[in-house]
Amino acid sequence: MAETRWLDDHEQHAWRAYLRMNAVVGAALAKQLQTESMLSMQDFEVLVHLTDVDDARLRVSELARAMRWEKSRLSHHLSRMEKRGLIGREECASDGRGAFIVLTPQGRAAIEAAAPSHVDAVRRFFFDVLTDDDVKALDSLAGRVIARVEATDTCPAE
Amino acid sequence: MAETRWLDDHEQHAWRAYLRMNAVVGAALAKQLQTESMLSMQDFEVLVHLTDVDDARLRVSELARAMRWEKSRLSHHLSRMEKRGLIGREECASDGRGAFIVLTPQGRAAIEAAAPSHVDAVRRFFFDVLTDDDVKALDSLAGRVIARVEATDTCPAE
């Protein structure tokens, strides 16, 4: 294998900025959601997916696919959310192995209370300082990066 | 407070792409580092900072400041790394409270082995699909976002 091609100064700088942006935006949004709504980002994400379907009830595996989470991660997280009364589990009549996840009234109340201030925070911390061109550029490059990573790990032959 | 201003379609799409890019790039790099070098991203980051200084020794608080990690997080992480022999702790003569963190030979060997393939992965998953303009745009927008978030949480008066 050839000599390593290190990052040049611009790449280095952009890479660090990218990493740091992720860190600070993630932390800021998480803190906002936690302090104002007592929800983690993950809780929020689960609740969003549940409210997105008609009857607010999903099979665990559908939810996992929609969120692109591992089953195990989701199962652990659902247990924590169930303990807090945000969601419930129900048995599935047609498949004895399966379980439905249902949104509880408290879960619905929690996300309805949380969503507006969360969106405000996303604007405040992110979109407020971006131009339309920035948004377009970001969307475009993110799409390419996602495609690249996913292409690589689904067919790891190189 | 006025009606919530939800994200429009472009913003929504870009925001999801951004979040997903973070998730997949982070996961791919973490997995690469873990499987090829038995290091987590955090291990790597700590080791990078240690090798960046002349004598490969730093006070815990300097390291925390440089990495912008909470003391507690760093302390926990250093304990785990110490257990694996990547770093060591030494008492500080001039300040009885303090401790130096030192890079062990194994720690140095680990990062020297890990760095080239990590950089390769960063290129493969990220820079390879970006143009110079993308890199410039990303660096610029990330800088603005970081500034905004940091301005907000250091002076939370609004």
Next chain:
DNA sequence: CGAACATGGATGACGTGTCAACTATTCCGG
């Protein structure tokens, strides 16, 4: 039917991050 196998999902162990509390030193104003 019944044995192999696949699928849905839960669990346990362990690494990681955060918050709050704690210990031990050092500093600083009397």
Next chain:
DNA sequence: CCGGAATAGTTGACACGTCATCCATGTTCG
């Protein structure tokens, strides 16, 4: 010099993520 603050760092509890494993039910095929 003393007593209270600030500082350096650790610890414990708990939330979260991953991996490997496990169990129960379904499916398939001889």
